[in-house]
Amino acid sequence: MIWADVFTVVLVTAGALFFFAGWVGLMRFPDSLSRLHALSKADNLGLGLVVVGLLAQASWPYGVLKLIALWLLVILVGGATGQMLAGALHAAGPTPEPDRRGDAARDAGGTR
Amino acid sequence: MLPDPRLADLPLVVALLALALWLIATRHDRSAIIGFTAYGLIVAIVWVRLGALDVALTEAALGGIMGLLLLMAAARLGDAPDGPPPTWPLRVLVGLLCGAVTAGLAVLVLTLPEPAPNLVAAVAEQQSATALKNPVAAVLVAFRAVDTLLESAVLALAVIGLWSVGADAAWGERPRALDSDAPDPALVLLARLLPPVGLVVGVHLFWTGADHPGGPFQAGALLAAMVALVWLARLGAPPPVRSRLTRVGLMLGPLVFLLIGLAGVVAADAYLAYPEALTKPLILLIEAAKTLSVAVALALLVAGPPALPRARP
Amino acid sequence: MTAAELYGLCGAGLVGVGLYGAILGRSALRRLLGFNLMGSGVFLIFGAVARRGGLAGGSASDPVPQALVITGLVVAFAATALAVALLVRLAAVRREAGAARGAALPAGATAAAAHPESDGTGAA
Numbered sequence: 297m298i299w300a301d302v303f304t305v306v307l308v309t310a311g312a313l314f315f316f317a318g319w320v321g322l323m324r325f326p327d328s329l330s331r332l333h334a335l336s337k338a339d340n341l342g343l344g345l346v347v348v349g350l351l352a353q354a355s356w357p358y359g360v361l362k363l364i365a366l367w368l369l370v371i372l373v374g375g376a377t378g379q380m381l382a383g384a385l386h387a388a389g390p391t392p393e394p395d396r397r398g399d400a401a402r403d404a405g406g407t408r
Numbered sequence: 409m410l411p412d413p414r415l416a417d418l419p420l421v422v423a424l425l426a427l428a429l430w431l432i433a434t435r436h437d438r439s440a441i442i443g444f445t446a447y448g449l450i451v452a453i454v455w456v457r458l459g460a461l462d463v464a465l466t467e468a469a470l471g472g473i474m475g476l477l478l479l480m481a482a483a484r485l486g487d488a489p490d491g492p493p494p495t496w497p498l499r500v501l502v503g504l505l506c507g508a509v510t511a512g513l514a515v516l517v518l519t520l521p522e523p524a525p526n527l528v529a530a531v532a533e534q535q536s537a538t539a540l541k542n543p544v545a546a547v548l549v550a551f552r553a554v555d556t557l558l559e560s561a562v563l564a565l566a567v568i569g570l571w572s573v574g575a576d577a578a579w580g581e582r583p584r585a586l587d588s589d590a591p592d593p594a595l596v597l598l599a600r601l602l603p604p605v606g607l608v609v610g611v612h613l614f615w616t617g618a619d620h621p622g623g624p625f626q627a628g629a630l631l632a633a634m635v636a637l638v639w640l641a642r643l644g645a646p647p648p649v650r651s652r653l654t655r656v657g658l659m660l661g662p663l664v665f666l667l668i669g670l671a672g673v674v675a676a677d678a679y680l681a682y683p684e685a686l687t688k689p690l691i692l693l694i695e696a697a698k699t700l701s702v703a704v705a706l707a708l709l710v711a712g713p714p715a716l717p718r719a720r721p
Numbered sequence: 722m723t724a725a726e727l728y729g730l731c732g733a734g735l736v737g738v739g740l741y742g743a744i745l746g747r748s749a750l751r752r753l754l755g756f757n758l759m760g761s762g763v764f765l766i767f768g769a770v771a772r773r774g775g776l777a778g779g780s781a782s783d784p785v786p787q788a789l790v791i792t793g794l795v796v797a798f799a800a801t802a803l804a805v806a807l808l809v810r811l812a813a814v815r816r817e818a819g820a821a822r823g824a825a826l827p828a829g830a831t832a833a834a835a836h837p838e839s840d841g842t843g844a845a
Contacts, residue, residue, distance in 0.1 A: 369602075372598070379593075380592045380595055383592050384592075414724050424735065425734050432739075432751070440750075440754055447758075447761075454728060454731075454768070455768060457724065457728070458768045458769070458782060459772055459781030460772070460781075460790070462787055463790050466791050466794050466795070467794060477805055478750070478805065481805040481808065485749075485809065488748070489748050490747075490749060494745050498745070502741055502745050505740070506740045506741040507737060509736060509737050509740055510733045511733075513732070513736055513766065514733040517730055518726060518729075520770065520773060525774060526773075527783055527784070527785045528775055528778025528780045528783055529778055529779075531785065543780070543784035544784045544787045548791065552785070562799060563799055570802060570803055573806045573810045575810075585809070625791050709799060709802035712809070
């Protein structure tokens with residue numbers, strides 16, 4: 297039992313670090329597409345690690361299946377919204393003025 | 409030795425207050441609305457921290473369609489402030505007023521009676537009569553049934569009010585607030601893949617709501633979000649407001665509730681009382697009709713008033 | 722301070738911030754957001770009361786305030802949707818009035834005099 301707890305703590309901490317890295321990227325990266333990239337990384341890998349870590353605590357079978365379904369859904373929705381945001385940025389033009397790009401990326405952060 | 413669990417609450421409180429201040433002060437309405445959606449998600453986590461899982465599910469399910477509704481409104485309204493910025497004396501005055509309101513409420517919160525009065529025991533005592541294991545569901549459908557009945561009537565009235573805001577010439581047409589010229593292919597893909605899953609989760613929320621967190625409101629909000637997603641991707645269109653089927657779907661929940669409530673006068677000696685042998689099936693019937701009507705009403709509220717096709721070049 | 726009190730104070734703060742936004746918001750939509758923040762703050766105070774009562778009664782949260790908040794959330798959403806529809810309609814009516822006045826102006830003073838009501842709606 298204690299090993300399951302250690303497993304959970306290690307993986308969830310690793311996932312949290314990915315989320316933190318994603319947040320730093322969101323704040324620091326110069327343009328919207330890189331910010332989007334940082335965000336997707338945090339979503340997919342960070343949440344993946346958190347989910348795998350929590351699997352050790354979940355009840356078999358429904359708790360485990362729900363967690364995995366949750367992860368898959370977030371990947372689906374994250375991928376689709378990332379695509380839509382990138383499409384909107386592309387449609388807005390190749391070189392939008394800097395403050396507008398900043399807005400778009402902050403907005404992207406707000407939807408998560 | 410684990411750290412104090414209250415350490416998890418402080419960042420949430422700070423995030424809520426900071427987001428609230430930011431979304432009042434920020435320049436663009438669109439950013440404020442996206443911030444408000446994030447705010448709603450944090451509030452949902454706060455409800456989990458407060459042990460109110462039913463409320464957390466409602467908040468999370470409603471938050472999505474609320475964001476959609478407000479974003480579409482911001483896109484149509486533009487981003488201009490409607491008037492000159494308020495003068496500094498006025499700001500200070502209003503700030504003092506708001507500070508006083510907050511201070512008064514804070515004093516109230518800190519001087520709540522000890523031990524805290526509650527109805528937990530009263531609900532638990534009577535709960536077995538409803539055959540529901542989720543106390544919140546028992547309160548909603550049995551102990552405070554009048555509130556819930558009035559609430560579903562309010563939803564129907566809100567839809568009628570919304571429809572009546574449309575232009576005269578558009579009466580009988582279909583709502584067009586969610587129409588876009590060319591939906592993004594990624595959105596279309598999402599609108600094909602997500603609704604089947606959402607339908608299953610929605611029915612699960614409704615069914616499990618009898619014994620666990622969940623119920624008609626949460627399920628209805630989720631189903632409405634799925635319907636709105638389909639409309640947004642133009643895989644379907646909102647029905648015209650003259651559609652009889654829509655109107656029946658909208659009114660079914662309140663009507664079933666009302667009729668069973670009235671039947672209670674004869675069968676169980678009180679308005680909105682259920683005869684003992686039939687309690688569980690009757691509650692199930694009410695909740696099923698309610699889920700449908702909540703979903704229809706919320707989806708129609710997002711879709712907006714009836715409108716003529718836009719004659720844009 | 723207990724967690725319930727902390728969230729209760731947070732709710733009190735949100736009511737204040739929301740009230741400020743509802744009175745002095747930059748645009749009608751922002752004032753609507755402020756109004757929703759106020760509602761959210763009130764619900765959180767409810768949640769704090771429910772949590773205290775629940776813990777005192779041997780459960781996670783008192784079910785009665787929870788049920789009231791759930792109905793409140795749905796009604797707040799309905800009210801917001803209605804307000805949004807009114808705002809959009811108001812903007813459309815203003816636009817039509819502005820367009821009517823704009824169309825009347827180039828035709829000269831006689832056209833404006835022939836349609837005094839278009840001036841009235843434009844100024845309103």
